[in-house]
Amino acid sequence: MGLSPRRGLVRTVTIGMVLALPVALVSPAQAAPSPSSSEKKLISSIGSSPVKKHLQAFQSIANANGGTRAAGTSGYDASANYVAGKLRKAGYNVQMQPFDFAYFEEKSTAALQQLSPDPKVYAPTPPDGSVVGEFATMTYSGSGNVTGTLQNVDLVLPPGPTPSTSNSGCEAADFAGFVAGNIALLQRGTCDFVVKAQNAQAAGASAVIIFNEGQPGRTATLQGNLGTPVTIPVVGTSFAVGEELASPAGTVLRVSTDTISEIRTTHNVIADSKWGDPNKVVMSGAHLDSVTAGPGINDNGSGSAAILAVAEALGKIPTKNRLRFAWWGAEELILLGSEHYVTTLAPAALSKIKLYLNYDMIGSPNYALKLYDGDDSDATGAPAGPPGSDEIEKLFEGYFNVLRQGHVGTDFDGRSDYGPFIAVGIPSGGLFTGAEGVKTPEEAALFGGTAGVAYDPCYHAACDTIANISDKALALNTGAIATAAVVYAFSRDLPGPDTASAARTAAKTAPAEADAHGELRR
Template sequence: MRFTLRMGAGVATATAALVLPLAQAVPAGADPDPAALARTVAPGGVKEHLQKLQEIANANGGTRAAGTPGYTASREYVAARLKKAGYKVTVQPFDFAFFEEKSNAVMERVAPAPRVYAPTPPDGSSVGEFDTMTYSGAGDVTAAVQGVDLVLPPSPAPNGNTSGCEASDFAGFTAGNIALMQRGTCSFQQKAENAQAAGAAGVVIFNEGQPGRTDTLAGTAGEPTVSIPVVGTSFAIGQELAAAGTVLHLKTDTISEMRTTENVIADSRWGDPNKVVQLGAHLDSVLAGPGINDNGSGSAAILEVAETLAKVPTRNKLRFSWWSAEELGLLGSEHYVATLSAEEQARTKLYLNFDMVASPNYSLMIYDGDDSDATGAPAGPEGSAEIEKLFEKYFDVLRQGHVGTDFTGRSDYGPFIGVGIPSGGLFTGAEGIKTAAEQALFGGTAGQAYDSCYHQACDTIANVNDKALALNTGAIATAAVVYGFSRDLPGPDQRPATAARSALKSVADHDHGGLDR
């Protein structure tokens, strides 16, 4: 980099207020001092954006999830602010599979001896005796249970059955019955589709029975292709339901359908279009809550940085991105990257991701671009290590501790890494547990989650740590300025395809996968 960061200890407090007007920060004809320009970004403005996102959630059933009115209002708010600031704004639509469980499901044995089974609630706050599968249809049925090609006792090894995997398994199946199938070999979606085609009124899939495959089965039916109830349960309950003469009452209350949602992309009117510096954050919440830390915090921080830099004539083009349907598996960023031509990918010189930057029990985490932490996690593409070092330098000059965090594929950097774009970013922790060493660096409480309200209704404006938000907003602004003006961007000019995509796919995504097969 051609910039030297000259940030003294006073920057930590200076980030709490608007210190310099832009005219002073960027004199005409001169490259800026990154620290001075970063201090023009006001964390108070970030909090104003967060308050607006909270108000939007409050007015829309407590959620800003993709495919809901709360997300639409969030997207409209962000796009309007960016247009007013002078950006070229693109609202990029894409279709996705929407699913919502509206109320607790019911599963109760009517005969031979009545028994009520405890459901896993829609918010997943506890594990019940059965679980409504994602993309289950809705329905209320009482019918005989009919086993489909079950292997009881189970085979010694997993996937020792093909229960419900072939249409021929349903030879002799009585239409209107509830199909009872066993986990194994093929996807839950295939089993459910075959059962529906055979006339089943509902589907129960139970765990297979080997060690590690006995608990309540949680999973997904893949996409909205079935209209009947589909639930998963444990091996023990599955055995119980397989007894002759079992009659079951099964009820699910769901919405499972295709919907359209949108990413928001904002391009600065300044800078070399062949050298794009891209920043991104997902704008959607989960259905269970307003998502103010996850990820209103990242969305609000980059919005404030974008507004502050809107009139700054950077050397390279700044592009700011707000992704939708991240909570359903990075769908927005995957759609965006998939639509880029090879030339457009090559023009994107780096991507910076900000997902949860104000966790209440925070640690200041920097994505480990080169696996220098030696955890064995996939390193980022060439140039990612340089991005990591920039953020490290920012915190070092503030005498502020920091730690590394792996590229696990859980957030929107994943699709960019997959096509070889140098990537980095910041994170303050989700459901993981804070260590004693992190408590010594950052304060807070060891042995507790970084964010105890992760993916819950309590992820409100009260769930934000102001210090973490201010420090990370300063880091985001600094990176945007450094890379916006740099003559020497990270990474090679021509990027070959990398193996990072396949490596990342081996790691769980943003906690939205389910057991399958």
């Protein structure tokens, strides 16, 4: 854990000040030798101007394309072309890697209405996510306007004492006696939502309602991701709504969803430097897509703009190791771009990637400075990263310690694009300033801001615009990104084991509970 910040320094810090610090002090000896004076000058040359210009460009692209840069939309395509154009001009070999994916969009606000015995209209969660209502359309839900009788399916009420007690809808046998055309009422529990929905659809359900299970921490409205398209409406509700609907029997409901769910093609943008040892690849990445609800300037224009500025500064500099930068598509639909890249790369090519650095949401307005926990010293529920990840964490710790700037660890919990890399044993690390989670009093004392409020109140919402960026967090993190890129570009001793076979030791991460920024699947 780093030192508490000196208030005078933190209030006035700029990217230029951060990058002008003596880099030799922020580089752990085991990770790299002390950079030369020319390397220090190179780091300090990356100012705030290019990062902010790229953010403004992403905002302008969203403005011109319906307010979004989501994968599968014209806004994403324009963002990818913008990044690729800047990289080619900077001297990189650029690949636009295509892949197909299941596109999802909620076109208008859903409806859930009890018609009898007690008429009631439930509050929806609109497509822009501006508020969370009593129910929400699940990602990859089908479209339809259904009126039918509600039928309970193997519910556990009152809920069991621990999470994942309910097996509701997880087996085809649960639907024995289900009346075709009815609406299935299911409870969150031991299997993925898509299993419940598919079993219900196979049994003839006209729509599906899945309510939260009911234990502490499992009562709020489910905003779930099925992962695979289904053809009937599927919505998630709070435990309170589900419990209310479960009794009496024979309740008649109307469920209406208006969605697009189809196969589309999108791209990763991969840029390789023309310099350095191609057998020692230092890779940095950030997801380029937003959610459909908004322009995604913090999530994740911030990480995308920062690595683009760093890549531009390094593109024509001869380095010892090969630099590779990636802008991932369809991260918001459960890491699809990075997963496609890692799983389709030949083993020989994969073994050349010596480390992966991930930057996702680095400018949250109510930020905490979070470093991925490579050595499991701060983890609260996930294991350490693959061997060498601890060295990456130490590099970032050293950077912030020199600034006398506090920092905290954060789990490799599977919610961003490091996931596919650590799954195949590649040393990984990176930076994060928080998403929908709530800032603690201890973090407020360390970083300023407001305790009890989300790190990013505009997370996955239309208000994630250019106004949703902390310039201070962006400056601090861009300095760290530049430092790591240069240190590892010239390092003779990269993190991790020396042998490729040891470096590829499997690492298991990501509890099934959350994927891609908390879009629940189970």
